[in-house]
Amino acid sequence: MCGIVGYVGQRNATGVIVSGLQRLEYRGYDSAGVALYSSHRKALVRVRSVGKIAALVSRIEKDVPDQDGLDYTLGIGHTRWATHGAPTEANAHPHFSRSGEFAVAHNGIIENYVALKERLVQKGYVFTSETDTEVLAHLIEECYEGDLHRAVAAALEQVEGTYGIAVISSRHPGLIVAARKGSPIAIGVGSGETIVASDISAIINYTKKVVFLNDEDIATITAEGLDISSLKNVPVSRELTHIDWSLGQIEKGGFEHFMLKEIHEQPQALANAIRGRLLEKDGTTHLGGIRMTSAEIARIRHITIAACGTSYYAGMVGKYFFEDLAGLSTDIEQAAEFRYRNPIIERDTLLLAISQSGETADTIEAVREGMRKGATVLGICNVVGSTIARETERGVYLHAGPEIGVASTKAFSAQVAVLAMLAIVFGRARRLSGSTGRDLVRELLRAPEVAAAALEQEPAIKVIAEKYARAEHMFFLGRGYMYPVALEGALKLKEISYIHAEGYHAAELKHGPIALLDEHVPVVVAVPDLHGKSKTISNMQECRARSSPVIAIATAGDDEVNRYSNDVIRVPRCLDFLTPIPVVIVEQLLAYHIAKCRGCPIDQPRNLAKSVTVE
Ligand code: M6R
Numbered sequence: 001m002c003g004i005v006g007y008v009g010q011r012n013a014t015g016v017i018v019s020g021l022q023r024l025e026y027r028g029y030d031s032a033g034v035a036l037y038s039s040h041r042k043a044l045v046r047v048r049s050v051g052k053i054a055a056l057v058s059r060i061e062k063d064v065p066d067q068d069g070l071d072y073t074l075g076i077g078h079t080r081w082a083t084h085g086a087p088t089e090a091n092a093h094p095h096f097s098r099s100g101e102f103a104v105a106h107n108g109i110i111e112n113y114v115a116l117k118e119r120l121v122q123k124g125y126v127f128t129s130e131t132d133t134e135v136l137a138h139l140i141e142e143c144y145e146g147d148l149h150r151a152v153a154a155a156l157e158q159v160e161g162t163y164g165i166a167v168i169s170s171r172h173p174g175l176i177v178a179a180r181k182g183s184p185i186a187i188g189v190g191s192g193e194t195i196v197a198s199d200i201s202a203i204i205n206y207t208k209k210v211v212f213l214n215d216e217d218i219a220t221i222t223a224e225g226l227d228i229s230s231l232k233n234v235p236v237s238r239e240l241t242h243i244d245w246s247l248g249q250i251e252k253g254g255f256e257h258f259m260l261k262e263i264h265e266q267p268q269a270l271a272n273a274i275r276g277r278l279l280e281k282d283g284t285t286h287l288g289g290i291r292m293t294s295a296e297i298a299r300i301r302h303i304t305i306a307a308c309g310t311s312y313y314a315g316m317v318g319k320y321f322f323e324d325l326a327g328l329s330t331d332i333e334q335a336a337e338f339r340y341r342n343p344i345i346e347r348d349t350l351l352l353a354i355s356q357s358g359e360t361a362d363t364i365e366a367v368r369e370g371m372r373k374g375a376t377v378l379g380i381c382n383v384v385g386s387t388i389a390r391e392t393e394r395g396v397y398l399h400a401g402p403e404i405g406v407a408s409t410k411a412f413s414a415q416v417a418v419l420a421m422l423a424i425v426f427g428r429a430r431r432l433s434g435s436t437g438r439d440l441v442r443e444l445l446r447a448p449e450v451a452a453a454a455l456e457q458e459p460a461i462k463v464i465a466e467k468y469a470r471a472e473h474m475f476f477l478g479r480g481y482m483y484p485v486a487l488e489g490a491l492k493l494k495e496i497s498y499i500h501a502e503g504y505h506a507a508e509l510k511h512g513p514i515a516l517l518d519e520h521v522p523v524v525v526a527v528p529d530l531h532g533k534s535k536t537i538s539n540m541q542e543c544r545a546r547s548s549p550v551i552a553i554a555t556a557g558d559d560e561v562n563r564y565s566n567d568v569i570r571v572p573r574c575l576d577f578l579t580p581i582p583v584v585i586v587e588q589l590l591a592y593h594i595a596k597c598r599g600c601p602i603d604q605p606r607n608l609a610k611s612v613t614v615e
Contacts, residue, residue, distance in 0.1 A: 002078060002079060002080050002081050002093075002106075002107040002198070002609070003020075003021060003024025003025070003078065003079040003107075003197070003198050003199060003202070004024075004076065004077070004078055004105045004106075004107055004164060004165075004166050004185070004196070004197060004198040005017045005020030005021055005024065005076070005077045005078075005166075005195065005196070005197045005198075005202045006075065006076040006077070006105070006166040006168070006176045006178065006195065006196040006197070006221070007020075007073075007074070007075055007076075007193070007194075007195050007196075008073065008074045008174060008175070008176050008193065008194055008221060008222060008223050009073060009190065009192055009193025009194065009195075009223045010070070010073060010192055010193060010223065011070075011073065011193060012070055012072060012073070013036055013037075013072045013073050013074055013075035014034065014036060014060060014064060014072050014075065016195065016206070017034050017036075017075050017076070017077035018034070018053065018056070018057060018060065018077065019202075019205065020077065020195070020197055020202030020203070020205075021034075021053050021056070021077050021078075021079050021202070022053050023199075023201045023202045023205075023250060023404075024079055024197065024198065024199055024201065024202050025052065025053050025079055025604065029051075029052050029053070029079055029080075029081070029604050030050070030051070030080055030081060030082050030087035031048065031049065031050045031051065031079075031080045031082070031087045031088070031089065031091065031092035032048070032049060032051075032052070032053050032055075032056040032077070032078060032079040032080060032092060033046065033047060033048030033049070033056065033077065033078055033080075033092040033093055033094055033105075034046070034047055034048075034056070034060065034075055034076070034077040034078075034094070035075060035076050035077075035094040035096070035103035035105075035168060036064070036072040036074070036075035037072065037073075037074040037075060037168060037170060037173050038071050038072060039071055039072075039073070039173060040071050042170060042173075043100070043101075043170050044096070044100060044101065044103050044168065044169075044170045045064060045072075046094060046096060046103065047059050047060050047063050047064055048089050048092035048093075048094075049089060049092065050087055050088060050089055050092070052604075053079060073223075074168060074173060074174060074175075074176070075168065076094055076103060076104075076105045076166045076167075076168050076176065076196075077094070077105065078092070078093035078094055078105035078106075080092055080093060081609040083109055083132070083614060084109070084113070084130060084131050084132045084133075085129060085130030085131050086130070090128055090129045090130075091129045091130055091131050093105045093106060093131075093133060095129060095131065095133050095134045095136070095137045096137055097137040097138050097140060097141035098125050098126065098138055098141060099141060100170075101141065101169055101170045101171055102137055102140050102141050102144070102151075102167065102168075102169045103137065103167065103168050103169070104133060104136050104137045104140065104165055104166070104167050105165065105166045105167075106132075106133040106136060106163055106164070106165045107163070107164040107165075107183040107198055107613060108161060108162035108163040108164055108181070108182055108183040108613065108614065109132060109161045109162055109614050109615075110132040110133065110135060110136065110159050110160070110161045110163065111132075111160045111161035112159065112160040112161065113132035113135045113161075116135040116139065116158065116159070117134075117135050120135060120138050120139070120142070123142070125138045125142075132161075135159075136155060136159065136163075136165065139155035139158060139159075140152055140155045140167060142155075143155050144169075144171075148167065148169050148171070148172045148175060148177050148220075149177050149218065149220045149229075150233070152165075152167050152177045152179060152218060153179075153218050153231050153232075153233065156179055156181075156218070156231055157231060161181075161182075162181055162182030162183050162361070162613070162614065163179065163180065163181050163182065163183055164178075164179075164180045164181075164182075164183030164184055164185045164198050164613075165178060165179050165180075165185075166178045166185075166196050174222050174223060175220065175221065175222055176194075176196055176221040176222075177218065177219065177220055177221070178196045178213065178218070178219045178221060179213070179216075179217065179218040179219070179231075180213040180214070180215060180216075180217060181215045181216055182215060182361065182364070182613070183198065183359075183613050184198055184199065184212070184213075184359050184386065184387060184613070185197075185198060185212070185213040185219075186198070186199065186200050186203060186210050186211070186212050186213075186385070187210065187211045187212075187213070187219060187221060187226055188200070188203030188204070188206055188207040188209065188210050189207060189209045189210070189211065189225055189226070189240065190206050190207040190209075191207075192223055192224070193206065193223050194221050194222065194223060194224075194225060194226060195207070196219075196221055199611075200243055200245070200383075200385075201245075201250045201402060201404070203243075204243055204245055204246075204247060204250070205247055208242055208243045208244070209240050209241075209242060209243075210240070210241050210242075210243050210385065211226065211228070211238050211239070211240055211241070212238065212241065212385045212390065213228065213238065214236075214238065214390070216230055216231050217229070217230065217236060217238070218230070218231055241384065241385045243384065243385075244384075245401065245402050249401045249402050250402045250404060256596075257405065257592075257602045257603045258404040258405035258603045259405035259406075259407050259409060259496070259588075259592055259602050259603055260592055260602075261405075262403055262404070262405050262409045262410045263409045263410070263455070263585065263588050263589060263592065264455060265400075265401065265410050266409070266410050266413045266451040266455070266581075266585060267448040267449070267451045267452040267455070268401075268448070269398075269399075269400035269401060269410040269413060269414050270413055270414060270417055270447040270448045270451055270581070271447075271448040272399040272400065272401065272414075273398055273399050273400060273414040273417045273418055274417055274421065274444055274445070274447060274448075275399070277421055278421070278441045278444055278445060279441065280438060280441050280442060280445070281438075282428075282434070282437070283424075283428065283432075283433075283434040283435065283436070283437025283438035283439075283440070283441055284424055284425055284428040284437050284441070285421040285422075285424045285425045285441065285444075286425075287396050287418075287421060287422065287425060289394055289395050289396050289397065290378055290394055290395065290396060290422070290425075291394045292376070292394075294429050296376075297425065297426055297429040298429045298430060299348050300328065300348055300349070300350045300376070300426065301328070301329075301346065301348040301349070302328065302329050302330070302331075302346060302348065302349045302350070303319075303322050303328050303329070303330040303331070303349070303350045303351075303352060304330070304331045304332075304333060304338075304343070304345070304349060304350070304351050304352070304370070304375070305318055305319060305330065305331065305332045305333065305351075305352045305353075305354060306333045306334075306335040306338045306351065306352070306353050306354075306363060306366035306367075306370070307332075307334075307335055307353065307354035307355060307360075307363055308334065308335050308336065308355070308360050308362055308363055308612065309408065309491065309612075310356070310408035310411065310412050310488060310491065311354040311355050311356060311360075311363070311408070311411070311412075311415060312332065312334060312335075312354075313412070313484045313485070313487050313488040313491070314354060314411075314412050314415035314416055314419065314484075314488075315332045315352070315354050315415075315419075316332050316483070316484035316487070317416050317419060317481060317484045317485070317580050318330070318332070318352070318354070318415075318416075318419035318422075318423070319331070319332045320480070320481055320484075320577075321419050321420055321422075321423035321577060322419075322422075322423050322426065324423075324577070325420075325423040325424060325426075325427040325432060325440065325577070326423050326424075326426040326427035326430055326431070326432065327427070327430055327431045328426060328430070333366070334362075335353070335360065335362040335363040335365070335366040336362040336615070338366045338369065339362060339365040339366045339368075339369050343369065343370075343373070345370060345373035345374060345375045347374070349375045349376070350375065350376050350377075350378065351366070351367070351370035351375040351376070351377045351378070352377075352378050352380060352422075353366060353367045353370070353377060353378070353379050353380070353388050353392060353395075354380045354381075354415055354419075355379070355380070355381055355386075355388050356381070356382045356383070356398070356400075356403055356408055356411035356415075357381075357382070357383050357386060357610065357611040358379065358381035358382070358383045358386020358387055358388040358389045359383070359386055359387055359388070359611045359613050360388075360611065360612050360613070361612060361613050361614055361615050362612075362615060363388060364387050364388055364391070367379065367388055367391055367392055368391070371391075377392045377394075378392060378394055378395040378396065378422075379391075379392035379394070379395035379396075380395055380396050380398070380415060380418055380419070380422075381395065381397060381398065382397065382398040382399075382400050382403060382411050382414070383402075384397060396418050396421075396422065398411060398414035398415060398418055399414070400413075400414035403610075404603070404610070405602070405603050405610075406495070406496075406603060406604060406605055406608050406609065406610050407492055407495055407496050407588075407591070407602075407605070409492075409588045412488060412584055413447075413451060413581050413584065413585070416580050416581055416584075417444065417447055417581070420440070420444055420577055420578075421444065424437060424440050424441065424444075439575075440575075440577070443574060443575045443577070443578050444578065446574065446578070447578060447581055450571075450572050450574050450578060450581060450582050451581055451582065451585055453556075453571070453572040453582065454571050454572065454581070454582035454583075454585040454586055455585060455589075457569050457570060457571075457586060457589070458589050458593075460569060460570075461569055461586060461589045461590050461593060462589075462593045464551060464567045464569065464590065465589075465590055465592075465593030465594045465596075465597055466593070466597055467567070468522045468549070468551070468594065469497075469593075469594045469597035469598055470598075471499055471520065471521070471522050472499065472500060472520065473499065473500045473501070473502075473516065473520070473521045474490070474493060474499055474500070474501045474502075474521065474522050474523070474524065475490075475501070475502050475503075475504060475509070475513065475516075475517070475521065475522075475523040475524070475543075475548075476489040476490040476493075476501060476502070476503040476504070476523075476524045476525075476526075476587070477503075477504055477505070477506040477509060477523060477524070477525045477526070477536070477539060477543075478503075478505070478506055478525070478526035478527075478536070478583075479505055479506045479507060479532045479535065479536055480530065480531065480532050480576070481530075481576055481577065481579055481580050482506075482526035482527070482528065482536075482579070482580070482583060483505045483506075484580070485526055485579075485580045485583050485584050485587070486503040486504065486505075486506075486524075486526055487503035488503070488584055488587065489501075489503060489524060489526070489583075489584070489587030489590075489591070490502055490503035491503070492587055492588055492591035493587075493590070493591040493594065493595075495605050495608060496591055496592065496595040496600055496602050496605050497591060497594045497595035497598055497600055498598070498600060498605075498606070499594065499598075506525065506535070506536045506539040507535070507539065509539060509542065509543070510539075510542060514542065514543075514546065517543060517546035517547070517548040518546060518547055518548065519547040519548065519549070521548050522548060522549045522550075522551060523540075523543045523548045523549070523550050523551070524551045524553065524587070524590070525539070525540050525543070525550055525551070525552050525553070525565075526553045526583045526587075527540065527552050527553065527554050527561055528553070528554060528555045528558075528571060528576075528579050528583065529554070529555035529558040529573065530555075530576045530579060531576065537560070537561065537564055540552065540561075540564040540565065541564055544564060549566040549567070550564065550565045550566055550567075551565065551566065551567045551568075551569065551590075552564070552565035552567070552568045552569070553568075553569050553571060553583050553586050553587070554568050554569070554570060554571070555570070555571060555572075555573050556570040556571065556572055556573060557573070569586050569590075571583055571585075571586060
């Protein structure tokens, strides 16, 4: 949540920071600001504005003289997702210290800010915002004795909570100090320039060489590079990672929205997720990153999956895979709940942490709790070098490419594919025969083509979307593999169209929610031609009996469902375990086109941010 960019080098810092903020806008977009060092005035200047980056750009054009010159070669910027204090200009970052000599951009939450603020107020500091961050700016000034790095470290020693910060000072015109605890900071090392950001998408335009800070690292950054130490001033070294994402991947490429682009990227994302990992002849899969021998795999007795949001629903699909294909008892846990309960981790439990970003605060803490309790922990992440990927030290990357749209789409399909591959490898070490393994692997090889066939339904989906776009409430139903997919379909619709949508097990409807059905409440039913179809058809009839329009997602060529539905969207025939992929694509397209008809800001839905790095 929130995005930070900082620049030091030879270019005009304003341009680098603003373009970086535009790439990070998906992380938070209720206000934004920049603080720049003016070599002419030998002072920091600041511009902030409420609303999206476009509003900030107009303010910069008006208020920052010489913006095209090289007056500003050092600066930091921030795009905000409000936690403490409303989205106002005064609350927008960067925050200045009392003298205006120190500026801070911060992601995370300073939990003890009230106590710190009271102490600073007693000492005469005047606060101009309601944010927790402003205490940091004043604290740094208070701790400053000529060394910015030491002042930041001393201020952070007093802070409880989470932070990813970038700090500049007019006393140090060629320096940025950055630090992290719980909120990601990446540093791109270019030639004669260095860029610090909360997310690599703000960096890869300039360099593919990136260093990720660990918790409690503090970096001194100049145009020539960086030095990292612990808060206690002990030097540490962190690896340089080469990022292979291209600029094209983080741009819209002719699509109206990132979400639509990412929906359409699913055949490619799936091809990348399975590439080199399917061993057809042996009927198994090869996932080098799990670094477990067959004997270690065979010793696992129980799997616990922890995740949030869409990743949680992918994890639910994974539970079915592990039970069906590997005969392993599996729990799926909301990461936020897992970390605060007292979860039972027996010996031989495998904890799977699923997170597209690898930065979700609750999932990170679930990983740490699992490790403390002695579980083997695997991370399933998309973002290379993310916190979960690094802390778990073993796991599987999705290779789905950058996902910018706030609504997660291609990550879900790739997570499902990765979980299926994991279940096959675990199954083959236990009870799955070579011949069944080969059938499953062959079916997984079809995943990109199956996704492409689902995308071909877009024109039909658009027409149906127009028909139901004015609904106030909607239900999504499914059973078996379609149950988590129904939950995901409802989540997609509610987050981007603001229609109140509920996902339910098809059989559960009559235990209460059916009371809400009438002719104004459409019901989307995932009813592919698989085991349980006839029971779902009964549930469709129950909906129709209450006058609810039924939109069926059904297998191509299966005409039986027609007579129980008002509208039918087709998905290609495939084995049950692969069906979540085409069905979810249909649901994503339905949500997208409904949101578009309603004129919603699809890539930046209200109140949401891409990466939830606070509790
Ligand atoms: O990065 P993660 O997969 O850990 O994110 C988890 C959720 O925050 C995320 O899936 C969220 O629910 C999306 N907005 C769903 O579209």
